[in-house]
Amino acid sequence: MSQESSHGVSAPRKDPIARKDLLALDLCGEHGDDGGGGLHFVHDATRVGSAMTSATDTMVSASPRHRLPTASSWTLMIAVLVAVLALMPLGFVLWATVVTGWETAIQLIFRGRVGDLLINTVLLILLTLPVCAALAVALAWATERTDIPGARFWSWMAVAPLTVPAFVHSYAWIGLWPGLNGLGAGVAVSVVAYFPFMYLPVSAAFRLLDPALEDQAASLGLAPFAVFRRVVLPQLRLALCGGALLIGLHLLAEYGLFAMIRFDTFTTAIIDQFQSTYNGVAAYMLALVLVLCCFVLLGLEAALRGRSRYARLGSGVARRAKVARLGAWKYPLLILPLVTAAFSLGIPALTLGRWLIAGGAGIWRMEEIGLALWQTLAICLVGGLTTTAAAVPIAWLSVRRPTRASRFLEGCYYLASSMPGVVVALALVTITVRAILPLYQTVATIVLAYVVMFLPRALVSLRASIAQVPVELEQAAASLGRSPGNALWSTTVRLAAPGAAAGVALSSLGIMNELTATQMLAPNGTRTLAMAFWALTSEIDYAGAAPYALLMVVFSMPLTWLLHHQSKKIAGR
């Protein structure tokens, strides 16, 4: 009842570029300080974040533009260099198209095979997204706005499928129904594997909606369902758009899930080409179409999202939303989360459990598993550290010296990271083979691929934590006689360390479950958990693959916890 008066809630910035990094998206809401009641920092490229929060970037614009000529120009140069590297795959695809020549390109693009793949892809996306959206909205409403028994538990269960890598989902389904294949199977497995990407932002958006708007609509004569349709749904649009884009990009990029159930997409086709014939030109043209599909998704999403502001207009802290009393519907509604959990968690648990029991102790070939685990952890750590280090210059620039150039550079990183792993890998393989052969299949190349793909995850955590360090500390250090670099190191860098650690963790965990690019780029003799799992399932040794799947699930758990936790934190609850 008391009218707290914390002001400073305004619109999230509009961002031109999208990316597929939900993990990073969701970590954008680190609080500046809780005293203000609002969130002070949201990454401008985090559309899910911006859908979820009514927070703003004030911190960024608040920092004064004092010149530190040497420090910032060096930083800018490094940031530009990283951006050039990150855009290399995209540039390569365009270059390959030009080199191929129009006639060959048109021949290779306008053929039946590409048409079939395009139909598959379009149908897959058109069927998967609406189902995911409906499921996510229904589950988010049930867990956030009703007194369904165990709402918190079901909320966890709706996020938990993310612990299971997508290709492990389809492995689990194949284990139950060996004949599974085609579009129907693709849609079904995609929905259970990816709907949490929509559930997370939508449930966070539900928590952030100002219930006063719903009250207001009721006082204007709208019945409850009309209120939902005319006031609640429109405000979920940003969250739905963000989630849909994310899932769409994943559908375009995913290999393992679809290869397992023999459903052809551009990504599987490119890898088939690559593995069988190394038919360069045909693969490049498929990659070009795939990249164009990504652009179509990005453009569609940007158009649908529009420029409108969805933040809460008023000042003060929003009242908490009322919970709908289900009464007699309480138990019938439980069917929804129960069935969802049965398919998204029950099936993986069942299959994994069955294979683990059937395999007994024989499948725990400790030497091989130990080696895979060690190699995975090593590559994750190296990749995570490098990715975070590469994100430092742009993170610092975008917080401390926000300019048009720094925003443009950030946009480049996001665009680069929304390219499917197969395109990144294809480009890096070709470039190393043709130009710098010594780098072919080296740790350096694969780490570069990871930097391109996962940099935004590190960037978002870093930015959030740098923004929390007041620039005045840096200035105080300078006034106490420290050189600019020393001042930066002893204040901002030290205090932003937790964010950097989160960035390392997030990108490492992304690397752990990466299969497509890893397979194409890994140095000879490397066998990560994902690669070993994939190799064993390809040999139909499903039991032997189970321990690897289990390890990946176990290592993904902290990440999922982090995600869910952060999405709650964004909502300030």
Add this chain to the structure above:
Amino acid sequence: MTLLQLTSLRKNYGSVAALDGVALSVPAGSRTAIVGPSGCGKTTLLRLVAGFDEPDGGTISFDGQVLADGTFQMPAHKRGIGIVAQDGCLFPHLTVSQNIGFGMEAGRAVKEARAAELMDMVGLDRAMLSRKPDQLSGGQQQRVALARALARKPRLMLLDEPFSALDTGLRAATRKAVTEVLTAAGITTLLVTHDQGEALAFADQVAVMRAGRFAQVGSPRDVYSRPVDATTATFLGEAIVLPATIGEGRADSPLGLLDVDDVAYRGRAAIMLRPEQISVTREGRGGVGEGAVGTIAEITFCGPTCDVRITLPDASSFRLDIPSREAFSAGDEIRIGVSGAAHVFR
């Protein structure tokens, strides 16, 4: 004729009673203000009337029809009661025109025409109809919110601190405009505010609320000059409360013998004076004057007024704003004149 009738209304949040037996009757066509400090339950009361929350006990009846009692609750969308919230609560995803037309059941052309009329009515430029709420200032948002609520032609309008988010100058102007619009439309209004000046200026009936109950209900003049207790008195404005012995319509107080507004009472009681009843003159200038003599203990210059603390011979003291045209200084002896009757707290 009574339009809205509240009877022993109760609402608990956990173990805290937000409303503890509230009764109020609001005559048709009147303006009633509910004023109280933060957290006294006034917003809860408004939410119950609007139908956003259910009372735990008591009844709300509107135009002879029961809206809510212990068992029945008419949903908010069927009540036909308009509300303008503290921050306007405009739908951020809709334009001004769509916001105003939101609750209307009519074709698009009719809605747009009506929205334009309402814009005139609340004194906004029609050119703003195509804007989004975030392109409006706070005062404009409030006016749009009012237009949106008016579009449904409600018989009762609830105003939930609608002016408190505005800056001082805008607040008075917006309040005046809103009052005029509502009076012209003949709509009964219930205003909730923590600003006593706003309540007194706005309403024909003021209900002073404290800790979930109405301490006093009456006309603005009545509650201001004849408050029920010292807390109510100081909530509604500066008050000087003194001990006194009362008899035969006179009070023997540290300020001398004063007229009181309660001729029947005899005995010891506290009396209250409003600062505007008191005048001070320099002692010893006009010979032997009437009233008590005091000493200025402290004085702070504040521009048009001076904030002074005056001590009386019995060592009690009170503070007062006096016009700054006369240059007093600390230690000056002054004569204190009182006009009008003192109010007795029985």
